[in-house]
Amino acid sequence: MPAEHLARFLSQHWGEPFSISGLKRFHGGSARQTYRFDAIGASGRREALVLRRDPPSSLIETDRLAEYRAIACFAGSAVSVPEPVFCDAGPDSFGSPGFLMREVPGGLAGGLLDPEPYGDHAAAIGQQFFTALGRIHGTDPAAADLPAMQPADAALARLAHWRSALAADQFRPEPVLEAAMAWLAANPPPPPERISIVHGDYRSGNFLHDGAGRLLAILDWEMVHPGDAHEDLAWACDPLWSHFSGRAGGMLPLAEAIAAWEAASGLTLNARAWRWWRVFAQVQGLVIWISAAREIIDGRSHDPVLMFAGTIPYRFHTLTLAAALESL
Amino acid sequence: MSLPLSALLTAVSAALANEVAPALQLLGQAEAPDPNYAGGTAATAALILALAAAEAAHGPAREAAAAAAAAPLLGDAATGRDARHAALGAATAAGNRAALALLMAEAEAAYAALGLPPPVPVA
Numbered sequence: 001m002p003a004e005h006l007a008r009f010l011s012q013h014w015g016e017p018f019s020i021s022g023l024k025r026f027h028g029g030s031a032r033q034t035y036r037f038d039a040i041g042a043s044g045r046r047e048a049l050v051l052r053r054d055p056p057s058s059l060i061e062t063d064r065l066a067e068y069r070a071i072a073c074f075a076g077s078a079v080s081v082p083e084p085v086f087c088d089a090g091p092d093s094f095g096s097p098g099f100l101m102r103e104v105p106g107g108l109a110g111g112l113l114d115p116e117p118y119g120d121h122a123a124a125i126g127q128q129f130f131t132a133l134g135r136i137h138g139t140d141p142a143a144a145d146l147p148a149m150q151p152a153d154a155a156l157a158r159l160a161h162w163r164s165a166l167a168a169d170q171f172r173p174e175p176v177l178e179a180a181m182a183w184l185a186a187n188p189p190p191p192p193e194r195i196s197i198v199h200g201d202y203r204s205g206n207f208l209h210d211g212a213g214r215l216l217a218i219l220d221w222e223m224v225h226p227g228d229a230h231e232d233l234a235w236a237c238d239p240l241w242s243h244f245s246g247r248a249g250g251m252l253p254l255a256e257a258i259a260a261w262e263a264a265s266g267l268t269l270n271a272r273a274w275r276w277w278r279v280f281a282q283v284q285g286l287v288i289w290i291s292a293a294r295e296i297i298d299g300r301s302h303d304p305v306l307m308f309a310g311t312i313p314y315r316f317h318t319l320t321l322a323a324a325l326e327s328l
Numbered sequence: 329m330s331l332p333l334s335a336l337l338t339a340v341s342a343a344l345a346n347e348v349a350p351a352l353q354l355l356g357q358a359e360a361p362d363p364n365y366a367g368g369t370a371a372t373a374a375l376i377l378a379l380a381a382a383e384a385a386h387g388p389a390r391e392a393a394a395a396a397a398a399a400p401l402l403g404d405a406a407t408g409r410d411a412r413h414a415a416l417g418a419a420t421a422a423g424n425r426a427a428l429a430l431l432m433a434e435a436e437a438a439y440a441a442l443g444l445p446p447p448v449p450v451a
Contacts, residue, residue: 027368113444172410175417176431182421239447246448254450293331302342304372310331311379312442319435320447325420325428 003037006051009093010039013086017042027305032222036103048105049085053098055301064089064097066146070197070221071101073144079135080217104217107208110250112313115243117204118251121213126251127260128215129207133236134264136218137196137229144197146226151191154228155276159184162287169287169294176322177286180279183328189276192228193267200224202232203241204249229267233258234277240285240316279328282321289314333383340376348373379442386441394434401426 003020010018023037032052039047054064068087075083087099110117118125141149149157163181166174200223208216235241236249237257243250248257258269293310295301348370391409398406398416401424405415419427439446 025365027365027372173413173417175413175420175427176435178417179420179428237450239450242448242450244445244448246450248450293335296331296339297335299339302339302346304340304343304369304376307331307336307339307343307376308372311336311376312444314331315435315439315442316444316447319432319439322428322432322435326425326432 005095006037006039013093014041014045016045032098047085048103050082050101050103051094051098052101053094054096055303066144066224067221068099070144070199070224073139073197074136074218077135077139079132079139080215081221082217082219104208106210107216108211109206109208109219110204110243112205112240112243115245116250117243118209121209121211122247122251123256124213125209125215126247126249126257129249129251130236130257130260131264132215132218133199133202133232134261134267136199136202137232137261137265137267139197141195141197141226144224146197146224149195149226151193151195151228154192154195154226154231155189155273155280156185158227158231158280158284162284165291166287169291171290171294171297174286174290176318176325177283177290179325180283180321183325184276184280184283187276189228189230189273190270192230192270192273195226196229196232196265196267198225198227198229198231200232200235202236203238204236204243204251205241228273228277229265230270230273230277231280233261233269234274234281235284238278238281238285239320240313279321279324282317282324285313285317286321289317333380333387336376336380336383340373340380343369343373382441382443390437390441394430394437397433398430401430 003023006023007018007020010020018039018041021038021040023035026034026036033055035051035053037049037051039049041047052067065087068084071081072084074081082101082104085100085102086093088094089097091097116122159181166177166181199218199221201220202218206220207218210216237254239246241249248254251257252260262268289309292306293314295303295306296310348366352366352370395406395408395412398412401419402412402415406412413431416427416431420431
C-alpha cells in the first residue's frame with residue numbers, strides 16, 4: 001500500500017492536499033490487510049486512520065460492505081466500535097475493496113496463546129464484553145442493513161454455509177467434522193426468539209481494551225450476518241478463546257457471562273439451542289482452519305498466520321469436537 | 329495435522345524468503361514497511377518452523393501408532409492417514425463407537441504433539 005496512493009485518494013476525498021506518515025501494516029488480520037497511518041492536511045488537519053482492505057488471499061470470504069455497515073450501525077452507540085470514515089466496495093480507492101476508520105488510540109488485543117491477556121482486569125472487561133454482545137443482539141438487524149431471515153432458517157442456513165465452504169476447500173477426509181455436521185443436520189435446534197445481528201467472530205482477540213479494565217472497541221465485523229444470537233455466544237465461549245482458563249473468553253465464569261448477555265439482550269438462553277450452537281462453533285472453526293490450510297496448499301498464500309490456523313486451532317478443534325461427539 | 333508437512337515447509341520457506349527476510353533487512357531504514365508486521369510475521373514463522381521440526385521428528389511414529397491401533401478394526405485400510413480416516417469416518421457414520429474412540433485417540437496424540445496446555449472446558 002504506497003503512501004502516495006493514500007495521499008492522492010485522501011486529497012481528492014477531503015478536498016485539500018494531504019500527506020501520509022507512519023504507514024504501518026499490522027501483523028495478523030488474516031481476513032483483511034490492516035494498516036494504520038497519519039494523514040496530515042495542508043490546513044493542519046491531522047487524522048489517525050486505519051485502513052482495512054481485502055488481501056489477495058483471505059481466511060474467510062466476506063461481504064465488503066457488510067463490515068462497514070455494521071460498524072456504522074453501532075458508531076456512537078453503547079456498543080463501542082471504531083469511528084467509520086469511508087468505504088469503497090471496489091478497488092479504485094485502496095487497490096482492493098476496503099474501508100477507512102479512525103484509529104482507537106492505546107488499544108490492546110489479546111493473543112490466542114497469551115495465558116492471561118487481561119490480567120487483573122479480566123472480570124471487568126468480561127462484563128463489558130458480554131454486555132456489549134447482548135446489546136448487539138438487542139439491536140434491530142435492519143439497522144445494519146442486514147437481509148431478512150426467518151427464525152426457522154437461522155441454524156440450518158449457517159450449517160449450509162459452512163458445508164458449502166468445506167466442500168470448496170476440503171482436501172482430505174475429515175471424519176470428525178463430517179460426523180459432527182451429520183449430527184447437527186439431524187438435530188436442529190429450536191428457532192430463536194427473534195433474528196439478531198450476529199457479529200460472526202465475537203471472541204477474545206477481536207476487541208481492543210486499554211489495559212486498565214476498559215473495553216475500547218469491538219473489531220472484526222467482516223462475518224456479520226442475521227441469525228440466532230446463540231451463535232455468537234457459543235463462539236465467544238468456545239474453549240479455543242478461553243486462553244486455557246476455563247473461563248468464557250478467558251474473562252468470566254460461564255454463568256456470569258451468560259447472565260451479562262441475558263441482561264443486556266433481553267434474551268434467555270435456550271438449553272437445547274445452546275448445546276447445538278456449541279457443537280456448531282467447533283464445526284465452524286474447523287472449516288475455517290481447513291480453508292486456511294487450503295490457501296497454503298494451493299499456493300495462494302504463504303502467510304504464516306494461515307499456517308498457524310491450519311495447524312494449532314485445527315488440532316484443538318478436532319480434539320474438542322471428537323470429545324463432544326463422544327458425549328452426544 | 330491438517331496441513332501436510334511438505335506443503336507447510338514449502339509455504340514457510342516462501343514466507344521467509346519473500347516477506348520476512350526483505351522486511352527484516354529494511355528495519356531501521358526510512359523505507360521500512362513496518363517493523364510490527366515484519367516482527368510479527370517472523371515470530372509466527374519461527375513458531376511454524378518449530379512445529380514443522382517437531383512434526384518431522386515425531387509425526388512418523390505417531391502415524392505408525394495410529395495405524396497399529398486401527399488395524400484390528402480396519403485391516404489394511406488402517407495404513408495411511410487419509411485411507412484410515414475415510415474408513416473410520418464410514419464406521420463412525422454407521423454408529424461404530426470404537427471408530428470414534430480411535431479418532432479421539434488420534435486427535436489427542438496430534439494435539440499433545442503441539443506441546444500446549446490441554447483444552448479446558450468452559451462450563
